[in-house]
Amino acid sequence: QAKQAGGRQLVVFDPVMATNFQQTFELENELLHALQTQAFELYLQPQVDAQAQVRAAEVLLRWPHPTKGMISPALFIPIAEKSHLIVDLGWWVVEESLKIAQQIQNRQIMLAINISARHFRQQNFVSHLFYLLNQYQVEAQYITLEITESLVIDDIQDLVTKMQALKALGFHLSIDDFGTGYSSLAYLKRLPIHELKIDRSFIKDLPADKDAAALVEAILAVADKMQLRVVAEGVETQEQADFLNQRAQLLHQGYFFARPQSAQVWLKTWQSSMQGLPRMTALAKF
Ligand code: C2E
Ligand code: MG
Ligand code: MG
Ligand code: MG
Numbered sequence: 001q002a003k004q005a006g007g008r009q010l011v012v013f014d015p016v017m018a019t020n021f022q023q024t025f026e027l028e029n030e031l032l033h034a035l036q037t038q039a040f041e042l043y044l045q046p047q048v049d050a051q052a053q054v055r056a057a058e059v060l061l062r063w064p065h066p067t068k069g070m071i072s073p074a075l076f077i078p079i080a081e082k083s084h085l086i087v088d089l090g091w092w093v094v095e096e097s098l099k100i101a102q103q104i105q106n107r108q109i110m111l112a113i114n115i116s117a118r119h120f121r122q123q124n125f126v127s128h129l130f131y132l133l134n135q136y137q138v139e140a141q142y143i144t145l146e147i148t149e150s151l152v153i154d155d156i157q158d159l160v161t162k163m164q165a166l167k168a169l170g171f172h173l174s175i176d177d178f179g180t181g182y183s184s185l186a187y188l189k190r191l192p193i194h195e196l197k198i199d200r201s202f203i204k205d206l207p208a209d210k211d212a213a214a215l216v217e218a219i220l221a222v223a224d225k226m227q228l229r230v231v232a233e234g235v236e237t238q239e240q241a242d243f244l245n246q247r248a249q250l251l252h253q254g255y256f257f258a259r260p261q262s263a264q265v266w267l268k269t270w271q272s273s274m275q276g277l278p279r280m281t282a283l284a285k286f
Helices: 015-036 073-081 085-107 125-135 149-153 156-169 186-190 210-225 238-247 263-273
Strands: 041-048 054-065 069-071 110-114 143-148 172-178 195-198 229-233 251-253
Touching: 015 054, 015 073, 015 085, 041 085, 041 263, 054 073, 054 085, 054 251, 054 263, 069 073, 073 085, 085 110, 085 125, 085 143, 085 263, 110 172, 125 156, 143 149, 149 156, 149 172, 156 172, 156 186, 172 229, 195 210, 210 229, 210 238
Parallel strands: 054 110, 110 143, 143 172, 172 195, 195 229, 229 251
Antiparallel strands: 041 054, 041 251, 054 069
16 A cells, blocks of 8 residues: 555554454464364254254364364354365365264254355355265255355355255255344245244343344244244243244254254264154154
């Protein structure tokens, strides 16, 4: 900027910005290194029905950093999304998730995988996903792909085409953080989705907050009429769970039922505790 102005203009040095820039740059390099050395971990957080039965689990990425402790995906995903890194990281998550899905699909537990917009927009997204699905012998009906409303703002036709292809292959599609994006209700009509995930910000103030309650009820009514499954994100109290259970058949995901935990731990738990359980009916009924 200073150069463009012929060097006459003074650019104020902002130490805060400089630190952020450097930190971002450092993190980016470390992310790349972490990917190359397979340093990421997958956690799972169960999604349970009104009887507190586990029907599905969301895959949540974790980065155990050598010096900074466990780094939240809320921090490093946005950094990865600024570069092609998110694509490689995204495929790593998908591949590892399919290995998990292979082990739990006979227990009728679905797996929900977060997909970044930039990853989803890759030209080979559908074909490569299908290739991996076959490689790990997973049935698509056990996989839900969570995408956010940010995808909807550009090239909706490409989005619809891809989603239709995924649906035809048997995948379930979910709108994550529903209600927080730039969305309009109109796209719900156009997109071939199976599920809405109500964002935690709406669940947080239930049941006391009248506005939050009204919004959640409206979302549930729309979902019901459109025969969409609903997952409530961030259920932390009995009161929230009761409020939701009175109104709709939905899945709860939140600390009240279970915190995210290493996938290995959940796999062991499910393998030992669910052996005797009858096969559950398909989740599609929700
Ligand atoms: P998200 O997809 O909306 O995931 C739900 C987030 O809510 C998770 O945060 C989860 O730990 C948290 N959560 C669940 N129940 C509760 C609760 O009762 N109380 C509170 N306070 N929080 C709860 P997490 O694991 O930190 O992930 C943050 C975000 O990072 C995710 O939000 C998702 O957008 C992104 N993310 C995580 N893993 C991946 C991934 O593999 N790929 C991509 N592209 N994004 C990911
Ligand atoms: Mg999610
Ligand atoms: Mg979410
Ligand atoms: Mg959220």
